Amino acid sequence: MVTIKDVAKATGVAPSTVSRVIANNPRISIMTKEKVRKAMKELGYHPNVSARNLAVKSTKAIGVVLPSSADKALQNPFFPEILRGIGSVTHDMEYSMTLSSGITEEEIFAEVQRMVYGSYVDGIILLYSRLNDRVMNFLHDKNFPYVIVGKPYEDIDEVTHIDNDNFTAGKEITNHLIETGHERIAFIGGSKELFVTMDREAGYQTAVKEAGLKNCEEYKIHTEFLKSGGREAVETLLSLKVRPTGLVISDDLMSLGVLSGLEEAGISVPHDISLVSFNNVYLSEIIRPSLTTVDIHIHELGAESAKALIEKTIDKSEPAKRITVPHEIVFRNSVSKRGAL
Amino acid sequence: MVTIKDVAKATGVAPSTVSRVIANNPRISIMTKEKVRKAMKELGYHPNVSARNLAVKSTKAIGVVLPSSADKALQNPFFPEILRGIGSVTHDMEYSMTLSSGITEEEIFAEVQRMVYGSYVDGIILLYSRLNDRVMNFLHDKNFPYVIVGKPYEDIDEVTHIDNDNFTAGKEITNHLIETGHERIAFIGGSKELFVTMDREAGYQTAVKEAGLKNCEEYKIHTEFLKSGGREAVETLLSLKVRPTGLVISDDLMSLGVLSGLEEAGISVPHDISLVSFNNVYLSEIIRPSLTTVDIHIHELGAESAKALIEKTIDKSEPAKRITVPHEIVFRNSVSKRGAL
DNA sequence: CTGTTAGCGCGTTCAG
DNA sequence: CTGAACGCGCTAACAG
Numbered sequence: 001m002v003t004i005k006d007v008a009k010a011t012g013v014a015p016s017t018v019s020r021v022i023a024n025n026p027r028i029s030i031m032t033k034e035k036v037r038k039a040m041k042e043l044g045y046h047p048n049v050s051a052r053n054l055a056v057k058s059t060k061a062i063g064v065v066l067p068s069s070a071d072k073a074l075q076n077p078f079f080p081e082i083l084r085g086i087g088s089v090t091h092d093m094e095y096s097m098t099l100s101s102g103i104t105e106e107e108i109f110a111e112v113q114r115m116v117y118g119s120y121v122d123g124i125i126l127l128y129s130r131l132n133d134r135v136m137n138f139l140h141d142k143n144f145p146y147v148i149v150g151k152p153y154e155d156i157d158e159v160t161h162i163d164n165d166n167f168t169a170g171k172e173i174t175n176h177l178i179e180t181g182h183e184r185i186a187f188i189g190g191s192k193e194l195f196v197t198m199d200r201e202a203g204y205q206t207a208v209k210e211a212g213l214k215n216c217e218e219y220k221i222h223t224e225f226l227k228s229g230g231r232e233a234v235e236t237l238l239s240l241k242v243r244p245t246g247l248v249i250s251d252d253l254m255s256l257g258v259l260s261g262l263e264e265a266g267i268s269v270p271h272d273i274s275l276v277s278f279n280n281v282y283l284s285e286i287i288r289p290s291l292t293t294v295d296i297h298i299h300e301l302g303a304e305s306a307k308a309l310i311e312k313t314i315d316k317s318e319p320a321k322r323i324t325v326p327h328e329i330v331f332r333n334s335v336s337k338r339g340a341l
Numbered sequence: 342m343v344t345i346k347d348v349a350k351a352t353g354v355a356p357s358t359v360s361r362v363i364a365n366n367p368r369i370s371i372m373t374k375e376k377v378r379k380a381m382k383e384l385g386y387h388p389n390v391s392a393r394n395l396a397v398k399s400t401k402a403i404g405v406v407l408p409s410s411a412d413k414a415l416q417n418p419f420f421p422e423i424l425r426g427i428g429s430v431t432h433d434m435e436y437s438m439t440l441s442s443g444i445t446e447e448e449i450f451a452e453v454q455r456m457v458y459g460s461y462v463d464g465i466i467l468l469y470s471r472l473n474d475r476v477m478n479f480l481h482d483k484n485f486p487y488v489i490v491g492k493p494y495e496d497i498d499e500v501t502h503i504d505n506d507n508f509t510a511g512k513e514i515t516n517h518l519i520e521t522g523h524e525r526i527a528f529i530g531g532s533k534e535l536f537v538t539m540d541r542e543a544g545y546q547t548a549v550k551e552a553g554l555k556n557c558e559e560y561k562i563h564t565e566f567l568k569s570g571g572r573e574a575v576e577t578l579l580s581l582k583v584r585p586t587g588l589v590i591s592d593d594l595m596s597l598g599v600l601s602g603l604e605e606a607g608i609s610v611p612h613d614i615s616l617v618s619f620n621n622v623y624l625s626e627i628i629r630p631s632l633t634t635v636d637i638h639i640h641e642l643g644a645e646s647a648k649a650l651i652e653k654t655i656d657k658s659e660p661a662k663r664i665t666v667p668h669e670i671v672f673r674n675s676v677s678k679r680g681a682l
Numbered sequence: 683c684t685g686t687t688a689g690c691g692c693g694t695t696c697a698g
Numbered sequence: 699c700t701g702a703a704c705g706c707g708c709t710a711a712c713a714g
Contacts (some may be wrong), residue, residue: 001460003691014701019693046458050400051691055705061439069425075623080420084410087442091452096461097440098402101428102454111432117387119342120437212705230627253627260629282416286571286594286627288601344707355685360709368683392707395690 002043011039023336043080047163053119062090062309063069065100067128067134075283077138077296082149085302086125092242093310108135116144122313125305128160129153129195139301149196149305160320162305164296166278169327173276173294174248176329178211180230181338183247184340186219188233188258190252197222200250200278219244223254230257231264238265239338245338247278252284252293257335259287270336280330290332300325343384351380363388394460401652403431404462406476407510408440409449409467417594418457418622420468420514420641423490427466434651450475457485463654465587470494470502486653490646492536495665501653501661503646505637511544514617514635515589518669521551522679523615527572529599530591538563541619542590560585564595571598572605575613579606586679590618593625596675600628603630611677621671631673641666656682 004022008015014030020028021036039045053059064086066074083099090097098121102108111136115121124144126136131153139146140155148161177185189197201220210214218240233254233315237244246300249255255277262269268274269289277284277293284291304323312318345363349356356372361369362377369510380386394400405427424440431438439462440637453476456462464486467477471492481496489502510573518526528545530538542561550557559581562574574595578585590596596618602612610616610630618625621636645664654661 049459050394055693091442101432118390263629290602396709
């Protein structure tokens with residue numbers, strides 16, 4: 001391994017000078033800089049992070065914590081995409097990114113502790129949000145820089161978070177259904193305990209009310225994220241006396257399940273029933289019918305979170321803020337005028 | 342920050358003793374160990390990685406390099422799953438995992454250089470394999486520990502790699518189609534330049550030949566991974582005079598596209614045409630019809646690669662080896678007896 | 683069984 | 699503008 005000393009020796013200067021050249025310290029003569037840089041190239045010098053981190057007490061690394069994968073949610077293409085978003089800015093800023101690998105909550109917590117106490121990273125991005133989450137509380141107590149993607153359950157204006165305006169998104173997409181003539185619209189969402197679900201549902205609710213449509217409790221279904229989730233929801237819905245003609249589904253992946261269930265039941269989308277959802281994951285374009293869905297700009301969600309976090313690691317006093325990334329409806333083929341069932 | 346010295350002072354021993362306690366050195370008396378451990382707890386001591394890494398010249402971290410996401414392949418649920426596999430062992434062994442974040446080939450290469458030269462990681466897992474890849478060549482030249490998931494294009498028995506037996510898998514799944522009475526079977530795969538495609542196709546080919554079925558060049562289609570890929574393939578296939586009744590598709594995600602194309606064309610699966618594919622990604626269970634597919638044990642692929650790599654980082658002289666993770670066919674509803682079109 | 687000493691590679695005073 | 703010296707926190711001989 002070629003160190004700063006080797007370069008110094010080769011150039012006939014002191015190690016500290018080389019260090020200054022690396023930092024591009026303006027007080028070093030152009031000439032020596034050139035000379036030193038040349039030597040670095042020739043010797044193949046590369047600074048050692050560990051040494052650097054130790055000296056400056058910072059790592060230029062951020063930790064990304066995925067949800068406990070007990071939630072199979074990880075299967076959602078949402079995650080690779082958000083990682084890419086994060087990666088795009090960590091790359092630009094020459095940061096590195098460390099992924100949590102714990103499965104259980106317990107494991108994740110232990111890991112975050114290591115990251116923080118062991119100075120593995122300068123800050124942490126939480127890719128989930130739960131009520132009374134140990135990890136978040138820990139980070140908060142330690143006053144360790146972190147941001148969360150989504151909406152925190154507590155201290156909402158004390159923690160910077162990056163989120164969509166899910167309420168408005170829910171309202172807008174529901175309105176789309178209403179405008180195309182639907183009057184009986186159901187909502188299918190994931191766990192009621194997730195803010196995403198709650199917000200989108202509230203938007204749906206509001207749209208329904210404002211349009212003067214009847215609010216029907218039976219039209220609100222909460223189910224598992226994956227697998228049979230969609231099918232169950234369909235069964236429930238079909239067992240109703242008055243069936244809905246439009247469906248607002250809180251996640252593209254869920255739509256897939258619903259679509260399958262519907263198909264099994266011999267109901268055609270969008271002919272018999274219309275359907276809209278959220279996220280605009282690549283799937284929504286591939287499947288038949290392609291999905292009318294709200295694009296929540298996942299990549300941007302990731303990028304913005306990384307930016308915000310890095311700012312925070314650089315200036316700890318950076319005030320908490322909320323960053324709302326815009327959404328936009330992508331119109332495709334899962335909706336048709338005034339369906340009837 | 343509480344350091345080893347603080348603990349030493351509080352316990353009345355030397356820093357080195359504390360260090361030994363951390364390493365659980367057997368030459369330290371039980372009593373001092375207890376005493377020191379107690380102090381560590383009370384003071385909230387946690388070792389600093391950077392310092393440790395600097396001293397021992399190792400990081401207990403591994404880098405994971407994703408394919409240049411120019412290939413939209415990243416959207417494949419394959420990746421989150423393999424990351425989880427890797428994570429499960431890095432977690433157990435208390436390693437951390439750093440993700441590459443570059444987009445272009447160039448960026449990735451630069452990043453890998455940093456990782457290696459800067460001593461960011463002890464080893465690297467390559468999640469792709471290309472002919473004449475700069476990254477791989479670099480790692481090879483530097484004799485830096487790395488493993489690749491998939492099959493390397495060159496020096497195949499000099500680089501340890503973790504792969505499925507894609508040839509056999511291809512053969513077996515094709516045989517399944519043959520056994521259920523199909524005689525005209527087509528293959529739809531991704532880029533011919535990927536070994537996965539080649540191997541699976543070769544297996545298909547062999548099965549077809551061994552069954553004495555006619556080998557038909559028109560039945561082999563190569564297309565883009567995502568999006569329109571599936572649909573294109575369908576068009577080509579349907580334009581044929583004699584249409585196949587069975588399809589072997591090299592990736593579940595692709596199957597989705599094909600399925601959509603087929604549906605658009607009013608062809609029903611598995612009634613009119615049967616279809617099998619590879620990977621057993623969660624999707625294959627959700628969609629209708631659910632897919633008969635070969636489960637390649639993605640999680641294990643990840644876990645094994647991490648294990649192999651860590652071994653290698655510990656003992657550089659560990660010989661290169663090939664690890665084959667078993668596959669297994671999962672029977673579902675995309676195949677029916679002797680289809681005709 | 684434990685303390686002392688000397689680095690690991692780099693950044694940063696403080697002199698000059 | 700540059701060098702010498704010290705310290706970051708930890709480990710690893712070498713003593714004892």
